[in-house]
Amino acid sequence: MIVHTETVVFDEPLHLECGRDLQPFEIAYARYGELNAAGDNAILVLHGLTTDQHAAGQSGPEGRPGWWDTVIGPGKAMDTDRWCVICPNALGSYGGSSGPASLDPSTGRPYGMRFPIATIADSVASQARLADHLGIRRFHAITGGCFGGFQALEWMARHGDRLGRAVVITATPRTSAHNLALWAVLRDAIRSDPNWRGGDYYDGPPPDAGLGLTAKFGALFWMNRATYEQKFGLKHLAGKAPAYSFEPEFEAEAFLENVGRNAAGRMDANSLLYLTRAVDYFDMTRGHESLSDVFGDYRSPTLLVSYANDWRYPAEEMAEIADALEAIGAPVRQVALDSPGGHGSFLYDTAGLTPLLGDFLAA
């Protein structure tokens, strides 16, 4: 599969919800498959907090497979022989779109924490500009999970007429108090690293220890309890008996060490601060009468996918979206998949998701 990647520089300012303008702003994206002459075979795929535009194929010096490589490709559920998959990097993220690592034109140095807060709606606004630039008036479909799901929901609310259908995975119409708390602690972990230096670490060692701690802590929530039991149980590394020391000796500990190491060098710590803060401000009903009211004139078919035992975004919250869409007459189907993986299943256990997705996209 040919992977096309590009970064588009927009000179016209992007007006952000916080009141500041981003000018210029850049959006990096990956494209899998070709846009047809009518420009009507594009699928917009929106990535999660800890992933980027490299959704399929391999990328980076290690040839790491894309986060949805099981889903996107020739002959796969999101068939790139038929569809043109566009995956843009979110504003504030670390894949090349404007974010804290970008150069601040007023100083010529990286923004760091002087980058403005870009909300999920701001990312959606940037993506609409990208779609215009690419000549895509209307997407065949839009899809995303978690952070990507929030963006998909904002697309439905703000540009419903530009979407032929939508697949929203493990999402919610507004963040929760528990999410607010989780993100606050993850941000603290990053800022506790002396290398973070108020966010101005781009000319020195990055805060990899804080980033690793954040990734490890996050891993307690992306996978649910039962999955930890199934994968690791109380197994000792190399079959050792209790050593009565603080050295890692359980497989669950080794797994976490690996999670921490993998985060370093792959993610940008400041970006995680910005993206989690964007989620804190995500509340679609703020300033609206009802969630149905928010979805305005969106009437396209929607597939909502939850996972059993998802600690982060339970199916009940997805049901609120289903109800709101039903109330305005938009065709909606809600499915709760029973993957033991919980929240991260849409990334790590896609067997249940892919046939659903394939059928829905082709229908």
Place this chain on the structure above:
Amino acid sequence: MIVHTETVVFDEPLHLECGRDLQPFEIAYARYGELNAAGDNAILVLHGLTTDQHAAGQSGPEGRPGWWDTVIGPGKAMDTDRWCVICPNALGSYGGSSGPASLDPSTGRPYGMRFPIATIADSVASQARLADHLGIRRFHAITGGCFGGFQALEWMARHGDRLGRAVVITATPRTSAHNLALWAVLRDAIRSDPNWRGGDYYDGPPPDAGLGLTAKFGALFWMNRATYEQKFGLKHLAGKAPAYSFEPEFEAEAFLENVGRNAAGRMDANSLLYLTRAVDYFDMTRGHESLSDVFGDYRSPTLLVSYANDWRYPAEEMAEIADALEAIGAPVRQVALDSPGGHGSFLYDTAGLTPLLGDFLAA
């Protein structure tokens, strides 16, 4: 209520599971109520990971109420006019029993990380020595939640003939892989603080930032998701609209800041390393045929209390204990209370627990 506190120094060594001897060793304890002449009205109360022997009354310069002050006292469920409540500080903890802050007799300086790993069974052995010292052959009852519940279970297994009845709250017969992972991350958070200095911080500033981060992490699990919603929702402090900044502006954030501040000065960071590691090694069935086999000749009545939506120790795991006790003919009753607080309910929402406890103790 008169609170009697004492620290007993034992000159005979305590042989630990790790193979090392602790000599001398000290056990600090609090006593509420008077031991009767027959010595048969004592109740052994075992504290959790982040609490200590100050279970009732007020203690410390701030006159902080004990963690079970709603439960223990004259006329309360654990009536100190009738019972003599003994609450010993666990080995490795920070309440005055031998732990990492104790002086290492071989160096005259605090042990720090040279303190041996003391398991839950080791704490129980120390408590049996304390009971001997106090002239208590058999306790009227034993009770504890979480870390205290693990100790109660080890008591039942190792000294079943010394217990008239037992109340085990939100516990499990063995730790879980998810627990292992959680504790590993909490320990990392402590060790990430430059003030931790390999555990040798007792002559300098303590690692309060790491300790605070640990306490905040923990708070995401002691309370369940629904409780966060009920207590905080997405409420802004002082009714502010979104500020689009990184300053705390949500009530959930302010709560966590408070949790972090409260941990500093109240807990000892090294102790949390030791106590969580003790839980890592907690597996009652290791080396045994079955859990029934573990409980040997214990036949006293037992009350097992779980909480709905307890992410840490679900009722299913408690049921394994109930089954094992039933199989050996020990009278057992399992109750699942429906407090929205989840795991921490036995500390913070005792309304459902106290009548159960009162009836069971007096029966």
